[in-house]
Amino acid sequence: MSDNVQLLGISNAIVDVLSHVDGNFLETIGAEPGSMTLIDLDRAHDIYNKMGPATEMSGGSVANTVAGFANLGGETAYIGKVRDDQLGRIFNHDMKSLGVDIRLPKAADGAPTARSHVLITADGQRTMQTYLGACTELGLVDITEDTIGAPRAILIEGYVWDIAEGPALAKKAADIAHAAGARVALSLSDSFCVERHKDSFVSFVENDTDIIVADEDEVYALLDTPGIEETIELLQQRDTLFAITRSEKGSVIVRGDEHVIQSATHVDNVVDTTGAGDAYAAGFLYGWANDLPLSHCAQYGTHCATRVIQQLGARIEPGLLDGFEAL
């Protein structure tokens, strides 16, 4: 029982609404710089009405990773819920056009497709105000042996825990995946998300997860470690593969007593940090799925992250591997 899919993502299917703002705007709407806040439809309308002109692009953390993985030439599939509206059709188009196999039909009714207002300040930092809409209707019923199949790995995002059946469907997906011989990877999403669901995350990481992709703050929040040295030491006593990004400090990969320290590539002109972690995960997992040494996986991840922060939005333009032949 196996298919050709290397990576199947399960996540919130979101269209990003990107706009440049100044710091005052974040204060006006009461948003913590750099945070991701869940909002309801009324607040979504209110923020949108106050925002300047925007650009719309498909987004969503693990959806970005799946798109990046497909961009690199990998075989991918995706489970996420959109409504059959214009934004939902845009989201599905942007995945399908990269060859991603969409496993769920669009919802004929219910809440509209999710959108995240991505507010970008002059320093390239993004603050997200996210209306989950149709995503909240993703449920246990959508996670089956048919929709999961037998990929090399599944990748679930922490944000899935924010939807009602999220923890249960993540567990069900992990069980089905493991039974099919797949590995289970988890993206921790953000440190606030880790804090919101900490007990459930700790249990899922210990019992159901083979690979973690996360930034250092998320890992510290999960493990209660004070810094990277203590984290490496702790993780060396475990089997789980951790890929930990550290912004300009690079990244660290740990798998048992093996670990890799990867430096970041200096970027003069950071346009927008949206999707840096997602892109790193795409490159890293692509290397992993192709059985490359961990040091090469780290270089793939770094290359993808370096590219995405020099453009607007989290979906890397096709041609991701250009200039990467040196590897």
Next chain:
Amino acid sequence: MSDNVQLLGISNAIVDVLSHVDGNFLETIGAEPGSMTLIDLDRAHDIYNKMGPATEMSGGSVANTVAGFANLGGETAYIGKVRDDQLGRIFNHDMKSLGVDIRLPKAADGAPTARSHVLITADGQRTMQTYLGACTELGLVDITEDTIGAPRAILIEGYVWDIAEGPALAKKAADIAHAAGARVALSLSDSFCVERHKDSFVSFVENDTDIIVADEDEVYALLDTPGIEETIELLQQRDTLFAITRSEKGSVIVRGDEHVIQSATHVDNVVDTTGAGDAYAAGFLYGWANDLPLSHCAQYGTHCATRVIQQLGARIEPGLLDGFEAL
């Protein structure tokens, strides 16, 4: 009878769907590089299904000009037809958030909001495949003394002639505008558009228009002139103000026996030429509406066009005047 509006635009209200493609893709779909082709909904779906991932941004030629004019700090209003769907709400939001006064309600039914598939090749050239949708329902009934008001100028685009009541509504708008003491400006849109509607354009330019904004090919198509020298000579015998863009050769402004030759600003890295002419028109008309000398109007136009070709999409980021204090 007057209001504070300096520029009121009347045009096709379009959301751009921007995607990078290679030359083969244009051949596959049978599109002439650099052209704008009108397509029906079936072909729109077909092209979209074949396209790679895209970015959505509000567009439309004169709508871009109005947005740019508002970005510069001018008072603006807009007449164009969108459906009350997600793309229509995006279009209206992006105008309103710049302070543009939207004069028509969204259509509750009928064809969906227009979209233009903007296919960008590596040299920055764009080829447009446009589904007009809701735009085709703009009609005489929408052009009234109430919706026009008494602006300093109205700006109509040639593409309006592509919709059924277009020529009649342009004439009606010009008459109402002139009766209200406004000037009538026309953007010629593209040379194919000029060829499609040549007799009507010639008559409208001679009888109803005070200002023309256009690129040189459009002007040559309109006037049957072989080059810029002959065109300047011919236009010196007329009263109409012509602002003629010439890509890397700069621009030429002619008003009676006065004329200005403006050089282009060299740009090393052209990202996307979408909206260069629209941006030039925004800067030029902003200068004109503020009673600046024609040479300054040309510099404003050049600055705006130079900015927009260094970014993706036709709507210039807020902060358009940054670096332009030297004027």
